[in-house]
Amino acid sequence: MIRLQDVVRTYPMGKTEVRAxxxxxxxxxxGEFLAIMGPSGSGKSTLMHLIGALDLPxxxxxxxxxxxxxxxxxxxxxxxxxxxxxxxxxxxNLIPTLTALENVxxxxxxxxxxxxxxxxxxxxxxxxxxxxxxxxxxxxxxSGGEQQRVAIARALVNDPEILLADEPxxxxxxxxxxxxxxxxxxxxEERGMTVVVVTHxxxxxxxxxxxxxxxxxxxxxxxxxxx
Amino acid sequence: xxxxxMKLSLxxxxxxxxxxxxxxxxxxxxxxxxxxxxxVGQGMQQSVKKQxxxxxxxxxxxxxxxxxxxxxxxxxxxxxxxxxxxxAPPVALDLGVLERLxxxxxxxxxxxxxxxxxxxxxxxxxxxxxxxxxxxxxxxGYFNKFPLAEGRNFQEDEQFAVILGHQVAANLGVxxxxxxxxxxxxxxxxxxxxxxxxxxxxxxxxxxxxALFVPIQALEALYGKEGTISMALVKxxxxxxxxxxxxxxxxxxxxxxSPVSTVTAEEISKQISGVLGTMQMTLATIAAISLLVxxxxxxxxxxxxxxxxxxxxxxxxxxxxxxxxxLNLFLIESGLMGIIGGAxxxxxxxxxxxxAGRFMGRALAFGPMMEGNSFTAAFSPGLIIGALxxxxxxxxxxxxxxxxxxxxxxxxxxxxxx
Numbered sequence: 219m220i221r222l223q224d225v226v227r228t229y230p231m232g233k234t235e236v237r238a239x240x241x242x243x244x245x246x247x248x249g250e251f252l253a254i255m256g257p258s259g260s261g262k263s264t265l266m267h268l269i270g271a272l273d274l275p276x277x278x279x280x281x282x283x284x285x286x287x288x289x290x291x292x293x294x295x296x297x298x299x300x301x302x303x304x305x306x307x308x309x310x311n312l313i314p315t316l317t318a319l320e321n322v323x324x325x326x327x328x329x330x331x332x333x334x335x336x337x338x339x340x341x342x343x344x345x346x347x348x349x350x351x352x353x354x355x356x357x358x359x360x361s362g363g364e365q366q367r368v369a370i371a372r373a374l375v376n377d378p379e380i381l382l383a384d385e386p387x388x389x390x391x392x393x394x395x396x397x398x399x400x401x402x403x404x405x406x407e408e409r410g411m412t413v414v415v416v417t418h419x420x421x422x423x424x425x426x427x428x429x430x431x432x433x434x435x436x437x438x439x440x441x442x443x444x445x
Numbered sequence: 446x447x448x449x450x451m452k453l454s455l456x457x458x459x460x461x462x463x464x465x466x467x468x469x470x471x472x473x474x475x476x477x478x479x480x481x482x483x484x485v486g487q488g489m490q491q492s493v494k495k496q497x498x499x500x501x502x503x504x505x506x507x508x509x510x511x512x513x514x515x516x517x518x519x520x521x522x523x524x525x526x527x528x529x530x531x532x533a534p535p536v537a538l539d540l541g542v543l544e545r546l547x548x549x550x551x552x553x554x555x556x557x558x559x560x561x562x563x564x565x566x567x568x569x570x571x572x573x574x575x576x577x578x579x580x581x582x583x584x585x586g587y588f589n590k591f592p593l594a595e596g597r598n599f600q601e602d603e604q605f606a607v608i609l610g611h612q613v614a615a616n617l618g619v620x621x622x623x624x625x626x627x628x629x630x631x632x633x634x635x636x637x638x639x640x641x642x643x644x645x646x647x648x649x650x651x652x653x654x655x656a657l658f659v660p661i662q663a664l665e666a667l668y669g670k671e672g673t674i675s676m677a678l679v680k681x682x683x684x685x686x687x688x689x690x691x692x693x694x695x696x697x698x699x700x701x702x703s704p705v706s707t708v709t710a711e712e713i714s715k716q717i718s719g720v721l722g723t724m725q726m727t728l729a730t731i732a733a734i735s736l737l738v739x740x741x742x743x744x745x746x747x748x749x750x751x752x753x754x755x756x757x758x759x760x761x762x763x764x765x766x767x768x769x770x771x772l773n774l775f776l777i778e779s780g781l782m783g784i785i786g787g788a789x790x791x792x793x794x795x796x797x798x799x800x801a802g803r804f805m806g807r808a809l810a811f812g813p814m815m816e817g818n819s820f821t822a823a824f825s826p827g828l829i830i831g832a833l834x835x836x837x838x839x840x841x842x843x844x845x846x847x848x849x850x851x852x853x854x855x856x857x858x859x860x861x862x863x
Contacts, residue, residue: 272763272857273856293768293769296770297765299763305764311860313760327449328765333449
């Protein structure tokens with residue numbers, strides 16, 4: 219489903235350049251639950267941004283199906299992200315001035331989903347993640363676990379094919395973390411959604427079918443997940 | 446879609462309410478100043494226009510003896526006083542020649558002298574105005590409609606009859622049917638004019654309250670010099686070119702040996718409007734500078750807002766917002782600040798100019814122009830719509846550069862921004 223071929227990504231840092239990814243090859247299969255692990259600075263987040271069409275490589279190809287997204291412009295990528303990719307971030311990245319419901323509705327605004335339909339879908343998803351009672355709370359009025367569940371609901375509203383999670387349990391306690399991972403696993407199993415999780419936590423990686431370990435911008439090894 | 450953006454923008458404005466309101470205040474002050482100044486200016490122009498409409502734009506006032514010798518080109522204007530039916534020394538003119546001009550519909554004239562007037566109660570030197578037959582009907586506007594409280598107007602061939610202004614009748618202690626003596630001749634009071642407000646017309650007969658009107662024949666009988674006039678009023682035929690008619694009148698009367706000068710309502714009106722217009726433009730330009738400062742305020746706020754919300758922009762882009770979505774969002778936000786400021790500014794402008802209009806009317810009164818004239822600021826729909834549209838455009842334009850910057854942000858960098 220997603221193929222990265224000889225992908226290179228460098229960032230300028232002061233006068234020098236940091237090579238975050240150095241000729242990386244990776245394939246993510248449809249319906250797969252993949253964990254990307256590695257120490258900080260190994261290129262995990264950069265890899266996730268490339269898979270999620272948030273960033274473009276300096277060299278190599280990123281193929282989504284047969285489409286080489288490294289050749290597309292910003293607006294095409296935005297459309298792609300809006301329709302096919304859902305993001306879950308470590309720091310939740312909810313918009314603080316909007317309520318839980320409004321945060322979940324946000325991606326649908328850009329996809330021109332009618333207001334009534336938007337509200338219905340957002341409400342349903344928030345109920346599914348157990349936040350039916352917290353629809354009109356702002357992020358600051360929610361716990362970390364609740365915020366992350368809002369973020370997951372937001373990632374799911376446009377029914378994406380791929381769900382990308384960057385350290386999704388990084389800012390929650392272990393019990394909530396387990397609940398969140400359970401939720402992701404459920405989405406993968408029940409909906410057949412492709413899930414890619416970036417983590418440094420082996421407990422989290424255990425949920426995945428396959429674990430890819432990065433080191434210095436390259437794949438160090440690949441192993442099977444724990445369950 | 447647009448409504449959703451509006452909602453998001455309002456959320457954002459509300460979440461930074463103090464800063465947003467301060468920014469909006471900048472626009473409010475600018476728009477208030479501009480609207481108030483324009484409204485006051487338009488009010489002044491309208492009030493001047495209204496005054497001239499009373500005597501009519503088709504009326505030419507002719508004053509004997511003020512033109513410069515031919516060839517010098519520079520024409521001397523009669524002193525303002527002359528326009529108000531007094532002051533100018535009477536000169537003999539045969540106005541009959543005006544009948545030869547097809548563009549002249551009708552004309553009348555008056556002659557002013559100072560006379561010793563006696564009643565049983567008092568005596569004194571008073572201004573006496575001789576009227577040509579029917580002039581008060583022909584040029585009603587000039588005489589403020591010549592409203593008689595009692596009695597009647599002069600009859601044809603009547604000679605020793607007088608019509609008194611309300612005030613002078615009271616001072617002399619006489620009424621309808623009583624007799625007074627003017628230059629030792631008895632005159633019968635045939636009419637008394639109604640009480641009227643102090644005449645504030647730019648042009649027209651001034652001091653009707655204290656005037657003594659007699660038929661022109663009476664004045665000629667008292668002072669001799671038949672055919673002498675202080676001023677003539679000429680009404681041009683419908684559709685005639687006022688400037689041309691005035692030139693012809695000047696020419697034909699000038700041929701009699703004594704030069705005349707003419708003034709049309711249009712000329713004075715144009716001069717006054719010109720002065721007012723320049724003044725208004727100057728003030729509005731100064732006010733517009735404060736609007737510009739308001740615009741800079743919006744720009745500053747938008748840049749700050751974008752810095753603060755860089756991460757939010759990253760989030761929006763991550764969940765599918767295109768560049769133009771972000772651009773629209775910020776443009777709507779700054780436009781909203783502009784139009785809110787514009788709406789409030791327009792309201793304040795209307796309030797301020799309504800109050801200030803009265804004071805300014807007095808402060809800016811020059812000569813007899815505004816005297817006693819009620820003056821109100823004028824709010825045309827164009828002014829209100831223009832103010833709103835301008836403030837919306839100002840807000841959106843001020844927000845354009847910041848919004849463009851926001852739209853161009855790279856999603857990954859925006860998400861990383863702390």
